[in-house]
Amino acid sequence: MAPRRPRTAPGPATPRGTPTPRARSPPIAAPRSPPRTAHFWRENAEAVIERNTVVNCARGIGLGLTDSPADDVRVHADMSCPNPGHADDYRGTVRNNVVFVDDDRVFDPASGFDTGIALAAACEATVVHNTVYSTRAPFSSIEWRFDATSGLVGNNLVSHNLMERTAGTAAAAGNLDGAGAEHFVDAAAGGLSLTIGSAAVDAWAELGSAAPDDDVEAEPRSDGAPDGGADERS
Numbered sequence: 001m002a003p004r005r006p007r008t009a010p011g012p013a014t015p016r017g018t019p020t021p022r023a024r025s026p027p028i029a030a031p032r033s034p035p036r037t038a039h040f041w042r043e044n045a046e047a048v049i050e051r052n053t054v055v056n057c058a059r060g061i062g063l064g065l066t067d068s069p070a071d072d073v074r075v076h077a078d079m080s081c082p083n084p085g086h087a088d089d090y091r092g093t094v095r096n097n098v099v100f101v102d103d104d105r106v107f108d109p110a111s112g113f114d115t116g117i118a119l120a121a122a123c124e125a126t127v128v129h130n131t132v133y134s135t136r137a138p139f140s141s142i143e144w145r146f147d148a149t150s151g152l153v154g155n156n157l158v159s160h161n162l163m164e165r166t167a168g169t170a171a172a173a174g175n176l177d178g179a180g181a182e183h184f185v186d187a188a189a190g191g192l193s194l195t196i197g198s199a200a201v202d203a204w205a206e207l208g209s210a211a212p213d214d215d216v217e218a219e220p221r222s223d224g225a226p227d228g229g230a231d232e233r234s
């Protein structure tokens with residue numbers, strides 16, 4: 001059966017004329033450390049990752065990778081960070097994304113579903129209004145780590161855990177972890193629009209300039225009371 005996609009954003013279209021495989025390929029084992037689906041991983045500045053729908057990937061979205069410098073990578077001498085240590089990413093933004101995992105082929109390998117969104121040595125990062133839902137537990141729904149990591153993790157809606165790992169110091173505001181299926185129209189099938197009765201509706205933190213003007217569907221967040229996660233009920 002083909003993977004189900006959340007209803008909050010359309011998946012890519014299948015090109016016309018795409019040939020149908022004559023034989024099913026054998027299952028592909030997950031690598032021990034799979035890459036993230038959307039990952040700005042070394043010496044980036046001011047990247048914006050928004051309105052993506054990531055389905056059944058062992059690692060979803062990431063800013064930065066390690067806490068040590070590397071040779072021959074770009075240096076942003078004009079950027080500074082409030083925290084000491086090596087920064088791998090500067091002022092990146094992750095907003096209005098949906099990460100959904102329900103496939104046992106992702107969960108079952110030893111590496112499992114690692115993380116929905118990860119910050120690693122990410123200086124002044126902004127991670128706001130994302131929805132991360134998995135039908136089994138990940139290592140983390142959202143995590144941040146290493147000395148240089150700073151910024152804001154706010155108004156995210158996740159089915160499991162927010163994890164502050166080694167030395168990460170991002171501020172957290174208005175997040176809801178452990179969010180069950182009752183918040184969503186059809187969570188089991190990846191329908192991650194909010195229900196009318198969800199506690200995520202209209203009850204979230206004021207994020208000031210970090211607040212997006214719209215949601216994952218490009219619908220305006222104009223009612224003055226932001227809904228948590230990627231979807232604003234219209």
Ligand SMILES: [Ca+2]
Pocket residue numbers: 201202223224225226227232233
């Ligand atoms: Ca609202």
Ligand SMILES: [Ca+2]
Pocket residue numbers: 215217219231232233234
């Ligand atoms: Ca909406």
